[in-house]
Amino acid sequence: MLPKFDILTPEQIKSVHDQTMRILEEIGIEFSYEPAIEVFKSFSQKVEGHRVYLKREFVEEMVNKAPSKFTLHARNPENNLICGGENIIFMPGYGAPFIHESDGTKRNATMEDYNNIVKLAGASKNLHMTGGNVVEPTDIDDRIRHLKMMYSHIVNSDKCFMGSASGYEKAKDSIEMAALLFGGKEVIKEKPALICLINSVTPLKYDDRMLGALMAYAEAGQAMVIASLVMSGSTGPAALAGALAVQNAEVLAGITLAQCIHPGTPVVYGSTSAITDMATGSLSIGNPECALFTSASAQMARFYGVPSRGGGGLTDAKIADGQAGYESMMTLMAASTTGINFVLHTAGILQYFMAMSLEKFMIDDEIAGMVLRYLQGIDFAEEKFAFDVLKQVGPGGHFLTQKHTKKNHKIEFRRTDLSDRQSYDGWSKEGLDANKRANKRWQDVLANYVPPELDPQVNQLVEDFIEMKSKELLK
16 A cells, blocks of 8 residues: 555644544543443443543553454455455445435335345455445345345355444354354354444444444454544534544444453444535535545544554435446545455445445446555656666557567556447447446346355354244244
8 A cells, every 4th residue: 555645734633533532531432332331341441331431541542452453254265355454344334224226216116136245245356345235225125134134245256345234133143153154153263254334423422233243253353443433514523623533432432342342353443424405404525525534534433553544435416327427436545545444445435424225336436446555655666667678669669569568568557447448439339338338247247256165054044044043033
């Protein structure tokens, strides 16, 4: 990764930290889950009802226990991922209830959509994991939806994936399934195989569903992204500095709880904070303010010595059009160049997290490939200066037929998967714009994708667990 671009000065980072400690000590955080309250009481923190007041020294001590980097393990070890340091991890969008078709029509997401997105992520050379709740498959009963979604990641790819964060019991089911896949709970406790997304309720609150999942993952030694979505202007101050302090307080409170339960639990400092569009009252994510939140969050995470999550191909657009392209490139580039490690929503997201598009997925996958190439920078090895070749070609010559060119263009030049570079005459034979090319491409990828083989015995164990849990949950 290229050197990171910092937008905050050391003095500004310290001011955010100091304001955060004032919030935690004087205003507190509401935890709507009694087991979490009991944890804080056991550490002698002040509790009034569900309001917890965290001492500065205590928070700093607990956050310091979190690792600066950790490894997520895939069933194919070649796809293991290091989260933190100089590493960046791209994955699909998360949690959208709708699918937007290429013509702009909207419909509810289904399990078929879910499987297709997981397969596209599995096939991508730019996405490093298949993500988590890539859409909400509304044709599956909510009581067993988490089981079907986990199974899709298990059988359709051998990359890393995320587990359910919908309460303590569903989190436990995710952990059980991962244990079956990897050979036992002790194996994954030693080598974490799951990561989940824990979201606060802004301002300054965590609900029972997220807290239950947080506690389950911490107990099992699995990783988690602890994230805040401050809507600056509605659920947080309109001033970005104030909103950043609210976000920071929420994230640090979650990290603190995780470390209280199991010191050394792998955590990621997460931000999805953005602004409220004051004309509509809606969340807006495809804007420079969102990119600033992401960039500042990368620095705050480095200040606390933990990996960071933020950004993605974020947009407020409703279709894979020009707006979707320029907003997504801005937000993904900001995340990538400022040092974000874990990038949810890299591909497919539309309408401020409300929808996914398979066309947008393919366009974002192209953007991700471009960004990854940019992050590689320039190789300055002596051979790359090509002095001897230049001497041979001389003034007025060309390099098209040189062996040096044949060797190096494959290494140095990124070939496009979706972008059109033909002449106008070549392009005009089909005349397809990016949206239409993306529509054709995702269908071609799915038609040719063969999921990696899964050990039949392991597959049977997982299927038996799903059948048993489904009967139990659907009584």
